[in-house]
Amino acid sequence: MSVTPQQWHRLRTSVPAVLDRLADLVADAPPERPATAHWSIADTVAHLSAVASIGVSMLRAAPPDLPVPGLLELRRRTTIDTISVMNAEVLRHYPERRLPVLVDRLRAEVAQMLRAAEEVGPHHEVSWLGGARLPVPGLLAHLLNELNLHSWDVARAMRVPWVIDPADAALFVDLFLVGMTRHGHGNLLDRPGPVRPGRIAVTFQHRYGPAATLALVSGRVTVEPVDPRPDVRLTFDPATFTLMLFGRVGRIRAVLTRRLSVGGRRPWLLPVFLRTMRPPS
Structure with a gap:
């Protein structure tokens, strides 16, 4: 399953559209209000900013613009069971929690990510977490899913609805889950214990x-x-x-x-x- 022109176009239009909705959602939000069991609304937007910054670094094949010691090595050895450890380490070294500043930075990083994706094209691959190989459309589909998922968290905290377009969510399944599996999930899914036969x-x-x-x-x-x-x-x-x-x-x-x-x-x-x-x- 390769990306179609329609999917490629939808990715590049849906990401900024969902980001605009998120910016409106948090415009008057109390930053310290819990959005999840462990993160405030401000923590959540900081996480999204970090996700976009790391995405830019993958596309540019350059170190992330984040003050996190050893982030490249941490990213390389992360598995699906230790993503929460990496996220916590990134947030610990990324102390900004003013929502207007975070939203502006998120906008800038997403714009950089979209420009870089346009430059390298939809058939380019990046090295994702745990050595997984991910085509650029899968990287954008992951960002789109992160924006929708965490906006849903914030909206629930604000007691307002958040509607996820199912056609956008389908891109996460088709281009991220299937795309990464097709190109190789590296050590991302590794786990201890015996392997089931069959x-x-x-x-x-x-x-x-x-x-x-x-x-x-x-x-x-x-x-x-x-x-x-x-x-x-x-x-x-x-x-x-x-x-x-x-x-x-x-x-x-x-x-x-x-x-x-x-x-x-x-x-x-x-x-x-x-x-x-x-x-x-």
Whole structure:
């Protein structure tokens, strides 16, 4: 699955559009109000600013413009289970918490990131966390998801709605999850313990793009031709799926509201698959 001209255009228009919505959302927000269990609203925007700064550094193949000692090495050895450690270390060394300053910096860094992405083009690859290889559209899809996910957190703290466009959320699945898997997830998904023998094929399907099949074999996840009879078939609304993937919506709620359907020949293997292809802890 390669990026289409429509997806490439949508990425470059949706990222600044969602950023504008976020800026409006936090314009009168109390910076110290909790947005998550561990982060205030100001912490959340600082995190987004750091994500964009690191994205620029990946595209420019240069050190990030962040005062974090050893960040390149930290990024290289990060796994999905230690992303929270890296995030905490970055925020510890990035003390700015004035929302207007953070929003201005976030705007500047996102603008740099979009310019750099335009310069290198959609077929360029970057080295992401844990040595994973990620095409540029996947990098932008990850940023778009971060903006939507954390804006959802802030909106909930402010007791106002935040609507995620499912077509935007689909880009995260198609271009980040599938894109990184196709190009190589490096050490990102490594975990201690024995590797389960056998093969588990999971087909991901939504209405905004073609289906994709990911297969887990000997601890590695790869993209395979679409399996018409997979072990597990996930049919989902992409906005609900991304919120569920990052713990904002419960799996039972997603199923009961018919935003997620689990089928296939051996659907009980989904938890086994997700122990490797798992969200950050």
